[in-house]
Amino acid sequence: MVTPRPIASVFGGAACLLASTAMAPLFAGTIWWLRPVLIATVVGVGTAVLGRHVGRSIRHPALTGFCLSLVGLCTSVTAVGAHDAALLGVIPTPASTSALYDLATPIRDEIRQLAVPVPEQPGLVVLILVATYVVVMAVDLLVVVVDRPALAGIPLLALFLVPAAILPAGVGTLPFVLGAIGFVALMLLDGNRMVTRWGRLTGDRSPRMISNGLGGLGAQIAAGCLVIAAVVPLVLPSLDGRGVVNRGNATGASEGRSSASVIQPIVSLSQQIHNEREVPLLRVSTATPNYLRLTALENFDGQRFTLRTLNATKDARVSEGLPGPEADVRTVPAEATVTISKEMTERYLPVPGIPTRFDGLVGDWRLAEPTGTVFSTRTSTAGLRYTVQAEVPDPTSEQIRAATGAVPDSMGVVTALPTGLDPRLPALLDRVTAGAVPGYAKVVAIQNYLRGPDFTYDLTGAPTAQDGALADFLFSSRRGYCEQFASAMAVLVRLLGLPSRVAIGFTHGTQQSDGSWLITNKQAHAWPEVWFPTLGWIPFEPTRRTDGSTPAPDYAPSTDPADDAGASSAPEADEAVGVEPTPVVTPVPADPGAIDEEPEQPVGSAAKGARTHSFPPPWLPWAGLGLGVLGLLSVPALTRLVLRRRRMAAGPHGSAGSAAPTDAELVARVHAVWAELVDIAADLGIRLRSSDSPRSGAQRLISFLEAGPEAGSPEILAARDALMRLATAQERARYAPPGTIAFSPALLTDLALARRVLWSVTPRGRRAMATVAPPSVLRRITPGQDDRPVLAATGSGPREGS
Amino acid sequence: MVTEPGVLRWHDPAADIDHLSEVADRVRRSAETVIDGKSDVIRTALVVLFAEGHLLIEDVPGVGKTMLAKALARSIDARVRRIQFTPDLLPSDVTGVSVYNQGTRDFEFRPGPVFANIVVGDEINRAEPKAQSALLECMEEHQVTVDGVTYRLEPPFMVIATQNPIEMDGTRALPEAQRDRFTARVSMGYPSPAAELAMLDNHGQNDPLTGVTPVTSAAEVAKLAGLVRSVHVSDEVRQYIVDLVGATRRHPEITLGASPRAALHLIRTARAHAAIDRRGYVLPDDVQALASAVLAHRLLLHPEITLSGEPTNDIAARIVTDLIARIPVARQAQPRPPRRGR
Structure with a gap:
């Protein structure tokens, strides 16, 4: 059973209004086209909400809401387009219908002939009213009845489509951002509802805060996307020389010249x-x-x-x-x-x-x-x-x-x-x-x-x-x-x-x-x-x-x-x-x-x-840009390569050296090997947590190895032993008393074996990802997700020495 | 095999550790002849034994708490005393009492049951707090003071107490001070169906406890406990323990977190755990394995949390497990020389 949720309806209507600003450059003047848009939004949302309230008593709120909306559409069209011929000004009569028909017939030709910005036309007013009304109804239906606010973006997009297709400059930045804000508001609503659907909130923070936090995540993502959508076209070349946002024209109002x-x-x-x-x-x-x-x-x-x-x-x-x-x-x-x-x-x-x-x-x-x-x-x-x-x-x-x-x-x-x-x-x-x-x-x-x-x-x-x-x-x-x-x-x-x-x-x-x-x-x-x-x-x-x-x-x-x-x-x-x-x-x-x-x-x-x-x-800047982008993209992979080389190089070189390495050097070498293993795991999507000891980390990798169909094969078993040796070496290096630590070059062999086998059982897509954009490098740039809850939960600041 | 502890420690640490592990293994096998399928509980009990701590066994009646306590006690050739805690138990029933000797015309101290190596306190939470408190001094300080005279308790000294969950009739919660003195709390849990079936078969004929013979001596246990103190604990593990204990104090669902004594107990048991595992150094894994048993019973939960109906022990254990999953053991990917004072 559909709950009326008038707030959601109002949000939907507001989103439609905001999105309709994109049409502004299409029309000369403001009042004449804004009036039908306002009428459509107010009547559309009002009738839908009213209908669902009334409909609760007869247990068909969605149906009554829809029917009342349709009635609202008919009356508002009549009132705007054929006021004189209608009964009491709003009730359609045969005369008003034919008047509307006469009004609508020339629209087709007018649309074809008129150049933007279009001056006021009585037929166009009716058309704007109907189009906006239909969009408002669709948005309302999707937000409240179907309860999928995200889908409401599609009808909202329809409002953008007309100016985007007609205006050479596309939709201006301002209308784009306004429309997007409306959509983000809908998403926010969606996020909050999702949270309440999961169940009761517990935790140290108040439920409202958590709910806002979780719902806000969706908004954060949406806002982030919005920023990217607005910024990226400025930087990247586009097929037709302009993206949805036209950079040369901030308001989108001046380009529609005929x-x-x-x-x-x-x-x-x-x-x-x-x-x-x-x-x-x-x-x-x-x-x-x-x-x-x-x-x-x-x-x-x-x-x-x-x-x-x-x-x-x-x-x-x-x-x-x-x-x-x-x-x-x-x-x-x-x-x-x-x-x-x-x-x-x-x-x-x-x-x-x-x-x-x-x-x-x-x-x-x-x-x-x-x-x-x-x-x-x-x-x-x-x-x-x-x-x-x-x-x-x-x-x-x-x-x-x-x-x-x-x-x-x-x-x-x-x-x-x-x-x-x-x-x-x-x-x-x-x-x-x-x-x-x-x-x-x-x-x-x-x-x-x-x-x-x-x-x-x-x-x-x-x-x-x-x-x-x-x-x-x-x-x-x-x-x-x-x-x-x-x-x-x-x-x-x-x-x-x-x-x-x-x-x-x-x-x-x-x-x-x-x-x-x-x-x-x-x-x-x-x-x-x-x-x-x-x-x-x-x-x-x-x-x-x-x-x-x-x-x-x-x-x-x-x-x-x-x-x-x-x-x-x-x-x-x-x-x-x-x-x-x-x-x-x-x-x-x-x-x-x-x-x-x-x-x-x-x-x-x-x-x-x-x-x-x-x-x-003219291609030179783009070629340069392309090379630059490629270079930028290859930075993670190169960083990874350099890192691995450096870690591996320390091993054989040191062991061949004549001077006995100090404890600290030995420890550093084992740590390097272990760090490399952790990064290999990270590259392949196995996230070793900071709360994992070497032993449990190795165990995690082993269970990854054994999850596949190759489990039990000699190679897996060998890799398993190698992983255990690596873990033991690492825990000795980290926790054993000084003086008892040893570095064996065999560790490098173990590491190579573990790496090979881990890569062999990893899906191809993951491997490609690990090669091109190693997550271990990217993780260094962005702080780890799993470290944050600890600080939040324990309230402890950064540890001494960190 | 009785040698001087000093000699044993410095002569060959690895051999000593191996010996400890071997002794622990013997005791474990001995106890397992009585309690089947509870090896982790027995292991924790052994850890507590070598860590010179005290063990609290909590569970519903009839799952073998007392049996475990007695089996452990009998496996060691030591003085074992048992106190049945009842509501009318008096402190002097625990510590001992000075009685007037007509012959010497003087007061003479009659040692109570605490003067033993292993004290089995049965149903400890059925006694008045007054009687329970009699154990406070002996548990922490290994001494008893009666009428102003202090008597030392011989090492090893271990209290193995059993109790029913507080939800049971006739029980009262142990005072926090008392609870904090228990190094670890374990829960027996019901046996698996197979183990229960085997138990029915065996126990029908004779009392399995009669078959338990000492496999080690009190002196050896005391000596090995001294060895445990020498197990290496790295800076990272110390920091980890501090982090873990500290996290319980800041946890939103806990009103009273773990005490500094809990940190001490944790490090001591982690050492014992490492030694039983034949290691001369402690791993975070040792700490993680014991954190729940050592910390959970000390935590005083937020009243609101306990309303959910879930047993408080389970909630506390879950909180500790959560913390273990979140506290970093050390910064892994950053090699650094293992020295302090940068």
């Missing part, structure tokens, strides 16, 4: 490129190095390009197939294996050109068609590794020239220009494109104008965020970096009437000794893309980086002779910089001076130092 709240890529780009520190972000294994593209910015507000809202349905998952390039355009196939470091937590996948196929990609990645962005709202790129096959548009000049036609109305976004543009722009455009035939030639002319000698690549250029920055770049300063160049070209192309946008990504990086390409934050890049009818989006390159990593495309060749060096797609140092051309295959990373910045730009020695360090292969 496409709407993402940092504008252009800002992120600007930050990356200006970062003093050079951080390896990507490692690409490919035969055809290409720009890696993240996304494209299509909205232009007069000052800067911003990201258009990305939309992608389930069908747009990259695993469902990709549309590929337009049929008419000539493309070059590219295949790249991309390894993304943990430093790069983007929502967009770097891909070369137009992806056609992904292999080994983990997560829900979708293609947002208009911008050609592969993105995910749930997974970040950190730690990803995948192989992408793509088509890089490489049209011939003839193809582009031939691509004429009207721009469809649907492309309004990419041709739109705000009013109030700088009035000098049309004039500039006319000047730049003078003499060129409309269309392709004018676009190339714009590109080459920007690549021309008038403009200087300068990372210290003003960010485009300022009002008039674009005009400033084009008309006065003419200094800037990729962002300004790309934006300027995109704007000018739009003035031509052609659709254009700014793509964000990376240049191909520097080639490493192993042939792969390393891309750091300094390789972040922006370039314009121009849309041509039947060909689609074609990238151009108006930025002339001094390191030559941004050559003009073949279909839009540069006319500037100084730019010739960059005409090939291979990464080469710009001659103008005066740096030796870097060989394609080089044992060290490319000359850092050639990477990114103008030579005349003042470079602090610190910045230089930061960039001149060679990047170790």
